[in-house]
Amino acid sequence: MEMLVNKNMVWNLMVYFCLVITTADVIAVSGSSSQQQSSKEADPNANSINQFNHELSMPKFAEPIPNVTVSVGRDALLACVVDNLRGFKVAWVRVDTQTILSIHHNVISQNPRLTLSYNDHRSWYLHIRDVHEQDRGWYMCQVNTDPMRSRQGYLQVVVPPSIIDKETSTDMVVREANNATLICKAAGYPEPYVMWRREDGDDINYNGDSVNFIDGEVLHILRVSRLHMGAYLCIASNGVPPSISKRVTLKVQFPPMLTISNQLVGGYIGQDIKLECHTEAFPTSINFWTTEKGDMIVSGEKYEAISTDSGYNKYMSLKIRKLSPQDFGSYKCVAKNSLGETDGFIKLDQIAVPSRPADDIIDEPDDDVKDYNVKSEMGDKIDKSFETMATNNNSSLSSLAARSPHGNYSDWLVLAVCYWVIVSVAAVLFDGNS
Numbered sequence: 001m002e003m004l005v006n007k008n009m010v011w012n013l014m015v016y017f018c019l020v021i022t023t024a025d026v027i028a029v030s031g032s033s034s035q036q037q038s039s040k041e042a043d044p045n046a047n048s049i050n051q052f053n054h055e056l057s058m059p060k061f062a063e064p065i066p067n068v069t070v071s072v073g074r075d076a077l078l079a080c081v082v083d084n085l086r087g088f089k090v091a092w093v094r095v096d097t098q099t100i101l102s103i104h105h106n107v108i109s110q111n112p113r114l115t116l117s118y119n120d121h122r123s124w125y126l127h128i129r130d131v132h133e134q135d136r137g138w139y140m141c142q143v144n145t146d147p148m149r150s151r152q153g154y155l156q157v158v159v160p161p162s163i164i165d166k167e168t169s170t171d172m173v174v175r176e177a178n179n180a181t182l183i184c185k186a187a188g189y190p191e192p193y194v195m196w197r198r199e200d201g202d203d204i205n206y207n208g209d210s211v212n213f214i215d216g217e218v219l220h221i222l223r224v225s226r227l228h229m230g231a232y233l234c235i236a237s238n239g240v241p242p243s244i245s246k247r248v249t250l251k252v253q254f255p256p257m258l259t260i261s262n263q264l265v266g267g268y269i270g271q272d273i274k275l276e277c278h279t280e281a282f283p284t285s286i287n288f289w290t291t292e293k294g295d296m297i298v299s300g301e302k303y304e305a306i307s308t309d310s311g312y313n314k315y316m317s318l319k320i321r322k323l324s325p326q327d328f329g330s331y332k333c334v335a336k337n338s339l340g341e342t343d344g345f346i347k348l349d350q351i352a353v354p355s356r357p358a359d360d361i362i363d364e365p366d367d368d369v370k371d372y373n374v375k376s377e378m379g380d381k382i383d384k385s386f387e388t389m390a391t392n393n394n395s396s397l398s399s400l401a402a403r404s405p406h407g408n409y410s411d412w413l414v415l416a417v418c419y420w421v422i423v424s425v426a427a428v429l430f431d432g433n434s
């Protein structure tokens with residue numbers, strides 16, 4: 001290293017020496033001419049006027065050296081425009097390292113990525129191909145006047161963000177209620193801004209707050225819950241496109257949990273019926289149904305067991321076809337994973353075969369009565385009422401009346417008839433006695 005530096009210094013010294021010699025030449029030439037002029041004219045003001053003229057004739061920078069910003073790997077161009085250069089020479093110098101890069105038409109630097117171009121002896125361009133981060137810094141354009149004149153421009157080298165994989169978390173598995181820490185490290189220039197968010201865009205319950213993203217490299221979740229399970233993105237950006245992200249999945253392990261919304265189910269003989277269970281578990285559980293006796297139920301002609309997954313949720317259903325008396329009793333749904341096992345019972349009870357729809361139930365018992373109404377003959381009606389009473393040995397007057405939509409009317413008819421019978425019988429008896 002030291003050897004290199006020394007070499008560089010020696011080289012620079014040599015270059016400076018060259019510059020000084022050429023400058024001395026130029027000054028000597030211009031100096032001799034001005035001396036000739038001043039000797040001709042004895043004006044005391046001549047000196048200042050000459051100095052003014054001299055200044056006008058000196059090289060001048062036409063514009064400041066613009067700052068240049070370039071992404072690493074691209075090419076950069078630094079421009080230096082000098083008016084009135086005459087016989088003076090332009091050199092490009094790297095300020096931080098005090099290295100001369102070019103003098104006049106020659107590239108001095110041994111950096112193969114540097115080239116030089118010029119126009120009209122006025123514009124001097126320093127080209128840097130495939131810019132590296134080390135190229136960032138101040139560059140000086142200098143003219144070998146005495147004293148030397150110079151301007152500086154800054155070459156900004158920006159680097160798009162990248163994720164430092166070996167310092168960044170990979171997919172993680174945590175037991176529920178433990179803490180989880182996801183870390184994301186990114187590089188780039190300027191230093192990237194890093195944040196975490198869920199891939200699905202949902203909010204994150206972050207230690208009590210519900211947030212959409214978390215600033216910074218570290219995502220530290222206290223007491224992880226199953227709701228934290230999912231894919232997370234670490235996103236790094238620094239204004240230099242493209243931004244970058246890394247996907248890290250967080251898996252939360254917990255033993256199975258089971259919920260049954262309907263623990264008592266009624267079914268009647270011949271019916272097809274469905275029993276349902278919901279479970280949650282991670283790792284995914286093995287779920288099955290058993291009978292009351294503990295025999296595992298397999299799908300077939302009689303049973304159809306279905307389970308559908310959605311994340312760590314599982315919905316399981318058991319369809320029992322054509323219930324027969326021996327199908328009533330308890331059924332058990334079971335969920336098992338590496339962390340535990342749970343089960344729940346559903347009781348299937350027999351209920352009476354439901355009758356036909358409600359309309360029929362109301363109309364059915366008074367079909368007879370209806371028939372008579374249709375005939376609408378007073379006499380018929382009375383006879384039929386008696387018939388009804390006679391055939392239906394179980395029914396009382398009131399029950400018949402209650403079932404008839406025309407109950408009150410029938411009551412009065414019946415009472416009237418009874419009254420008429422009693423009176424007639426009494427009259428006959430009375431006649432017979434007397």
Ligand SMILES: *[C@@H]1O[C@H](CO)[C@@H](O)[C@H](O)[C@H]1NC(C)=O
Pocket residue numbers: 064065066067154
């Ligand atoms: C160039 O950038 C520097 C800071 O990096 C700033 O001080 C200077 O004014 C800039 N020059 C121009 C011409 O923009």
Ligand SMILES: *[C@@H]1O[C@H](CO)[C@@H](O)[C@H](O)[C@H]1NC(C)=O
Pocket residue numbers: 177178179222223
């Ligand atoms: C989780 O972190 C908190 C605070 O840093 C600590 O008090 C607690 O003991 C940690 N819990 C576990 C299970 O490591």
Ligand SMILES: *[C@@H]1O[C@H](CO)[C@@H](O)[C@H](O)[C@H]1NC(C)=O
Pocket residue numbers: 393394
């Ligand atoms: C009463 O009706 C039932 C059927 O509803 C019948 O079995 C029974 O023999 C009847 N009794 C009389 C006395 O008619």
Ligand SMILES: *[C@@H]1O[C@H](CO)[C@@H](O)[C@H](O)[C@H]1NC(C)=O
Pocket residue numbers: 394395
């Ligand atoms: C007879 O009456 C009893 C109760 O009063 C009832 O349970 C039964 O169903 C009735 N039978 C008929 C045939 O109406």
